[in-house]
Amino acid sequence: MINALRGMKDILSPENEKYIYFLENSARLAKNYGFEYIETPILEETMLFKRSVGESSDIVGKEMYEFVDKGGNNVCLRPEGTAGVVRAFIQHKFDRILGVKRYYYYGPMFRYERPQKGRLREFHQFGVECFGESNPYEDVNIILLLKDILDFFGINYTLKINSLGCQKCLPPFREVLVKHLQDIEDGLCDDCKRRIKTNPIRVFDCKNENCQSLLKDAPRLGSSLCKECDESFNFVKNKLDELGIKYEVDSNLVRGLDYYTKTAFEFVSGELGAQNAVAGGGRYDRLVEFLDGKPTSGIGFAIGIERLLELIKLPEKEKEGYYFGAMDEEAISLIFKLGNLYKKMGKTEVSYQKKSLKAHLKAADKKGMRYCAVIGENELAQKSIWIKDLVEKKEKFISLKEFEKDV
Numbered sequence: 091m092i093n094a095l096r097g098m099k100d101i102l103s104p105e106n107e108k109y110i111y112f113l114e115n116s117a118r119l120a121k122n123y124g125f126e127y128i129e130t131p132i133l134e135e136t137m138l139f140k141r142s143v144g145e146s147s148d149i150v151g152k153e154m155y156e157f158v159d160k161g162g163n164n165v166c167l168r169p170e171g172t173a174g175v176v177r178a179f180i181q182h183k184f185d186r187i188l189g190v191k192r193y194y195y196y197g198p199m200f201r202y203e204r205p206q207k208g209r210l211r212e213f214h215q216f217g218v219e220c221f222g223e224s225n226p227y228e229d230v231n232i233i234l235l236l237k238d239i240l241d242f243f244g245i246n247y248t249l250k251i252n253s254l255g256c257q258k259c260l261p262p263f264r265e266v267l268v269k270h271l272q273d274i275e276d277g278l279c280d281d282c283k284r285r286i287k288t289n290p291i292r293v294f295d296c297k298n299e300n301c302q303s304l305l306k307d308a309p310r311l312g313s314s315l316c317k318e319c320d321e322s323f324n325f326v327k328n329k330l331d332e333l334g335i336k337y338e339v340d341s342n343l344v345r346g347l348d349y350y351t352k353t354a355f356e357f358v359s360g361e362l363g364a365q366n367a368v369a370g371g372g373r374y375d376r377l378v379e380f381l382d383g384k385p386t387s388g389i390g391f392a393i394g395i396e397r398l399l400e401l402i403k404l405p406e407k408e409k410e411g412y413y414f415g416a417m418d419e420e421a422i423s424l425i426f427k428l429g430n431l432y433k434k435m436g437k438t439e440v441s442y443q444k445k446s447l448k449a450h451l452k453a454a455d456k457k458g459m460r461y462c463a464v465i466g467e468n469e470l471a472q473k474s475i476w477i478k479d480l481v482e483k484k485e486k487f488i489s490l491k492e493f494e495k496d497v
């Protein structure tokens with residue numbers, strides 16, 4: 091027997107219904123905020139992620155599904171959605187046009203991680219990216235959209251925010267941090283030792299308790315921000331306060347992707363276990379330029395759909411539509427015809443098997459249909475159809491002519 095690969099899942103009932111319910115409503119909310127749909131390829135040049143997510147990140151360093159294709163190109167399955175959207179934005183020259191562009195997208199992402207609850211190798215994200223708006227109002231707007239989406243689904247969460255600085259304040263901070271880390275290097279885990287050389291601020295994200303206790307006295311970027319980053323971060327915090335949106339400033343929030351600048355945020359849930367980040371995002375004002383576009387600011391987020399589905403409850407489903415069944419071999423062609431007519435009106439189920447009335451009623455109920463319409467020997471003789479409303483518990487016979495007229 092061939093099974094799906096480790097860390098990859100089929101989306102079956104009841105997750106499939108939740109999945110569609112989530113996508114439809116998130117897309118609706120994103121459209122309300124002025125975002126338009128974009129779809130980019132799942133397979134991209136490996137270099138795109140090396141130059142954006144960063145070679146020192148775990149995602150690029152350890153987790154990429156990377157291979158050389160038949161044409162000799164080094165390609166990989168996308169580990170995240172932002173880089174592809176930025177590539178498309180530049181490729182189609184939107185960076186040369188003044189104005190703001192907003193996109194939303196969803197689809198599969200691939201990371202060769204160690205699978206565990208809430209951590210898959212193929213998972214799905216719903217994300218948004220906004221280009222050309224450097225005003226920190228947009229940071230608040232993006233956080234608001236994410237909050238609206240999570241609120242719509244009744245999710246309990248904590249919003250964590252931090253500022254990751256810019257090219258002015260990050261490099262001098264990094265130097266100070268490296269000096270501090272070199273002093274405590276002996277006690278740090280191997281990953282953190284490596285990070286001192288590759289990407290020192292990522293040490294704050296280390297899950298090792300010993301590293302965290304050693305980092306207690308480490309300098310924090312929050313107190314070394316330049317005037318512009320500081321003002322921008324204060325603006326975001328003040329606006330969130332004004333809007334009554336609760337948040338925690340988390341100086342350990344450094345995100346796992348290297349492209350961030352200024353505001354970074356995550357929505358975490360206490361109901362998910364170790365993998366508690368439902369969504370994350372932030373500003374990436376230098377990424378378009380890094381990928382050879384004209385300098386354009388950017389900001390966005392992505393929701394981990396599988397993690398969110400764990401937390402979503404589907405609303406009570408109302409019974410709807412018609413179930414058509416035959417109790418007589420001869421009636422099957424008739425219900426096939428009626429079913430085809432009704433499909434244009436609403437949800438329809440047609441059973442092409444001759445069954446007893448009881449069996450048809452049971453099947454209609456199981457499928458969540460409102461009406462069970464059945465033709466048996468009597469109905470055939472009288473050119474009529476028997477219909478039961480499974481909500482009102484009322485039944486009637488009507489002539490086929492009348493039924494077809496109503497449809």
Ligand code: HAM
Nearest residue numbers: 170172209210213367368369370371372390391392394
């Ligand atoms: P990320 O934080 O790497 O950000 O991923 C976003 C979300 O995807 C996470 O919060 C989590 O819910 C989900 N996720 C990540 N890895 C896995 C996994 N292995 N299994 C299941 N779910 C997972 C990004 O990907 C950025 N592109 C977000 C962004 C958009 N930043 C700006 N624009």
